[in-house]
Amino acid sequence: MTDLSYSPASSGSSATKIALRWGLYIMLGLFALFYLMPLFVMVTTSFKSLEEIRTGDLISLPREVTLDAWRTAWSGACTGIQCEGVRPFFWNSVLIAIPAVMISTLIGALNGYVVAQWRFKGANLFFALMLFGCFIPFQVVLLPMARMLGLMGLAGTIPGLIFVHVIYGLGFTTLFFRNYYVSIPAELTKAAKVDGAGFFRIFWSIFLPLSLPIIVVTVIWQFTQIWNDFLFGISFSQAGTQPVTVALNNIVNSTTGVKAYNVDMAAAIIAALPTLFVYVVAGKYFVRGLTAGSVKG
Amino acid sequence: MAPILEINNLFKNYGPVEILKDINVAIEQGDFLVLVGPSGCGKSTLLNCIAGLEPITSGKMAIGGQDMTNVSPKDRDIAMVFQSYALYPTMTVAKNITFGMKVRGIDQAVQDQKLAHVAQQLQIEPLLNRKPGQLSGGQRQRVAMGRALVRDPKLFLFDEPLSNLDAKLRVEMRTEIKALHQRLGASMVYVTHDQIEAMTLATKIVVMKGGVIQQIGTPAEIYNRPANLFVADFMGSPAMNLIPAKAKANGAGMQIEIAREKGDPIVLTDTRNQDLPENVILGVRPEDIADAAIGRGGDTQEADCIIDIVEPAGADTFAVMQLGGKHVTARLHAETTAAAGTAQRLAFDLGKVSYFAPETGLRLN
Ligand SMILES: Nc1ncnc2c1ncn2[C@@H]1O[C@H](COP(=O)(O)OP(=O)(O)O)[C@@H](O)[C@H]1O
Numbered sequence: 060m061t062d063l064s065y066s067p068a069s070s071g072s073s074a075t076k077i078a079l080r081w082g083l084y085i086m087l088g089l090f091a092l093f094y095l096m097p098l099f100v101m102v103t104t105s106f107k108s109l110e111e112i113r114t115g116d117l118i119s120l121p122r123e124v125t126l127d128a129w130r131t132a133w134s135g136a137c138t139g140i141q142c143e144g145v146r147p148f149f150w151n152s153v154l155i156a157i158p159a160v161m162i163s164t165l166i167g168a169l170n171g172y173v174v175a176q177w178r179f180k181g182a183n184l185f186f187a188l189m190l191f192g193c194f195i196p197f198q199v200v201l202l203p204m205a206r207m208l209g210l211m212g213l214a215g216t217i218p219g220l221i222f223v224h225v226i227y228g229l230g231f232t233t234l235f236f237r238n239y240y241v242s243i244p245a246e247l248t249k250a251a252k253v254d255g256a257g258f259f260r261i262f263w264s265i266f267l268p269l270s271l272p273i274i275v276v277t278v279i280w281q282f283t284q285i286w287n288d289f290l291f292g293i294s295f296s297q298a299g300t301q302p303v304t305v306a307l308n309n310i311v312n313s314t315t316g317v318k319a320y321n322v323d324m325a326a327a328i329i330a331a332l333p334t335l336f337v338y339v340v341a342g343k344y345f346v347r348g349l350t351a352g353s354v355k356g
Numbered sequence: 357m358a359p360i361l362e363i364n365n366l367f368k369n370y371g372p373v374e375i376l377k378d379i380n381v382a383i384e385q386g387d388f389l390v391l392v393g394p395s396g397c398g399k400s401t402l403l404n405c406i407a408g409l410e411p412i413t414s415g416k417m418a419i420g421g422q423d424m425t426n427v428s429p430k431d432r433d434i435a436m437v438f439q440s441y442a443l444y445p446t447m448t449v450a451k452n453i454t455f456g457m458k459v460r461g462i463d464q465a466v467q468d469q470k471l472a473h474v475a476q477q478l479q480i481e482p483l484l485n486r487k488p489g490q491l492s493g494g495q496r497q498r499v500a501m502g503r504a505l506v507r508d509p510k511l512f513l514f515d516e517p518l519s520n521l522d523a524k525l526r527v528e529m530r531t532e533i534k535a536l537h538q539r540l541g542a543s544m545v546y547v548t549h550d551q552i553e554a555m556t557l558a559t560k561i562v563v564m565k566g567g568v569i570q571q572i573g574t575p576a577e578i579y580n581r582p583a584n585l586f587v588a589d590f591m592g593s594p595a596m597n598l599i600p601a602k603a604k605a606n607g608a609g610m611q612i613e614i615a616r617e618k619g620d621p622i623v624l625t626d627t628r629n630q631d632l633p634e635n636v637i638l639g640v641r642p643e644d645i646a647d648a649a650i651g652r653g654g655d656t657q658e659a660d661c662i663i664d665i666v667e668p669a670g671a672d673t674f675a676v677m678q679l680g681g682k683h684v685t686a687r688l689h690a691e692t693t694a695a696a697g698t699a700q701r702l703a704f705d706l707g708k709v710s711y712f713a714p715e716t717g718l719r720l721n
C-alpha cells in the first residue's frame with residue numbers, strides 16, 4: 060500500500076515509516092482488544108461451572124470446560140413460570156425475522172425502483188415522507204400500533220409482529236434501494252420500454268439481477284434490526300409468541316437466588332449467533348454493497 | 357405515400373419551462389434525418405418525444421401515417437440507440453439483442469435466426485456470450501446497434517451514438533452507419549451536436565437552438581444557404597466568416613464595402629443581389645476566399661489583404677486576417693505563398709456569399 064497522506068518530508072526515512080506503521084498496528088490491536096474483551100468474558104464464562112465462576116477470576120480461562128450452561132440455556136432455563144430455555148423463543152424469532160426481512164426487502168426494492176426510475180407527480184414528497192418514517196422514534200408508535208393490531212385481529216400474534224417489522228423497515232429498505240437505483244442510468248429503463256418491457260418485467264429482468272449487493276445490505280440491516288428488536292417484541296407479543304430477545308431478558312431477570320451467569324452468557328450468545336452468522340457469511344458483500352452502485356457496463 | 361414521420365406543432369414543457377417550441381418536421385421513407393444543435397437545445401427531448409418516452413405537451417405526431425401522439429413506445433414500431441448504449445448489464449450480448457423479441461414472445465427459432473443474422477452483419481459473433489462489462493466502447497456501440505437492427509422497425513432513432521467513442525473509431529462508425537443506411541434503406545432520425553456528423557450522414561438536417569428549429573434542409577442547402585446567423589456560424593468548420601459590411605446600390609448591382617483597420621476599405625461588387633439594406637453582415641465560407649494567383653472559376657473579385665497568421669493544416673493552409681473588425685479565415689492551398697505580415701492578393705467568390713440582417717440575424721439573399 061502506498062500511503063499518499065504522508066508528507067514528502069516524513070517519507071524520507073524508511074525507519075520512521077516502519078515505526079509509524081507499527082504504531083498504527085499497535086493502536087488498532089488495542090482497539091480490537093477493547094471491543095473483544097466483553098465477548099471473551101462472555102464466551103469463557105459460558106463454559107465455566109457456577110462453582111468456578113464464584114471462586115475464579117473473571118478473565119481467566121475455564122479450568123474445566125463444561126457445556127451444561129449451554130444445554131440449560133437452550134432448553135432448560137426458566138423464563139418465568141415456563142422452563143424450556145430459549146429454544147421456543149429462538150424459533151419464534153426465526154418465524155418473525157425471516158418473513159419480515161423478505162417482505163420488507165422485496166417491497167423496499169419495488170418502492171426504490173418506482174421512486175428512482177418512474178418519476179411520478181409527488182415522488183419527492185412520497186420519498187421524503189418515507190425518509191421521515193426512518194426517524195420516527197418507535198416509542199411514539201407503540202400505542203397507535205397496538206390499537207391497529209387489535210383492530211386487525213393480529214394482536215399478540217407472530218403475523219402481527221411480522222407486520223409491524225415490515226412497516227417500520229420499509230423506510231430504510233426503500234431508502235437503500237432508491238439510492239442504489241438512482242445511480243442506474245435512466246436510459247436503461249428507456250431502452251427496455253422501447254424493447255416492449257413493462258413495469259414489472261423491467262424490474263424483474265433488469266433491476267433485480269443488478270441488485271445483489273444492495274439486497275445483501277438490506278437483508279443484513281433488516282435481519283439485525285428485527286432479530287435484535289426488543290421493544291416491539293415485548294410490546295406486541297404474548298406468552299408463546301415472544302421473540303428470543305424478550306426470553307433472554309426474562310431468563311436474566313427471573314432467576315431467583317444465585318445468578319447463573321454462565322447460563323445468562325450462553326443464552327446471550329445463542330441469541331446473538333444468527334446476526335453474527337449473517338455478518339460472517341455476507342459481510343464482504345455488505346461492505347461492497349455500501350460502496351458499490353456502479354453499474355457502468 | 358404518407359411520410360414515415362410527421363410532427364406537427366409539437367410543444368414540450370418540463371413544468372413551466374418550454375423546452376421545445378412549435379416543432380414541425382416530416383420525413384419520407386428512407387430519409388436520414390439529423391437533428392443537430394448545441395448541447396441542451398432539446399434534441400434528446402425531441403427524440404424521446406418521438407419514441408414516446410416523454411409525453412408531449414401539445415401537438416401531433418404520426419409514424420407511418422398512423423397517429424402516435426398517445427401511443428406507448430413499444431407500440432410505435434421504433435428502435436432506439438442511446439448515447440450511453442444502455443445495454444442491460446447482467447445479460448449477455450445475445451440476450452441483450454434478443455430481449456425485445458423475448459418480451460414480445462417471438463418464436464425461439466426466429467429469435468436465433470435473427471440474432472445470427474444481425475451478429476454476422478455487425479461482426480459481433482465472437483462476443484455473443486460476453487457481458488457488456490467485458491466489451492470495449494466500440495464493441496458496446498455495435499451491440500447497441502444490433503439491438504436496434506434486430507427489431508427491423510419502421511423508424512430508427514439514434515441519440516448521439518458515437519459521442520462516447522474516440523475520434524478514429526467515431527469516423528469509422530460514421531461510415532459504417534452510412535453504409536448501413538444505404539444497404540437497409542431504412543428511415544432514421546439521428547441526434548448529434550457534431551455538425552460534421554450531421555453533414556456527412558444526413559439526407560435532411562434540422563438545425564435547432566433553444567428548442568426552436570432554425571432551418572430544415574439538405575446538407576447542401578444548410579451549408580450553402582444558411583437561414584440565419586446561428587446556422588451560418590454553427591455549421592461548417594472552420595466557421596463561416598461573418599463580416600460586417602456596408603452595401604450601396606450602384607448601377608450594375610450592389611457595392612459591398614468592408615472596413616479595414618489599416619488602409620482603404622475593400623470594395624466588392626455583387627451583381628446578383630439587389631435591394632440590400634445599408635448595413636449587412638457578409639457571410640463568406642473560408643473556402644470561398646482563395647489565392648488570386650492560383651485562381652478558380654466562379655464570380656470572383658480580388659483584393660489585397662494583409663495576412664496576420666498562417667496555419668498550415670496539411671491539405672490546406674488557413675490564413676487569418678482582420679476584416680470589418682473580425683478575424684476572417686481563408687482556406688488556401690497548401691502551396692500558397694501567403695506569409696504572416698505580408699499582403700496577399702485574394703479572390704472572394706461572390707457567387708456563394710450570404711447576406712444577413714445584423715438586427716434580426718435573418719438571411720437576406
Ligand atoms: N427531465 C427533465 N426535467 C427538466 N428539464 C429537463 C429534463 N430533461 C431535459 N431537460 C432540459 O431540457 C433541455 C434540453 O435537454 P436535452 O433534450 O437533453 O438537450 P440536448 O439533447 O439537445 O443536449 C435542457 O435545458 C435540459 O436541462
Ligand SMILES: [Mg+2]
Pocket residue numbers: 399400401516
Ligand atoms: Mg442529448
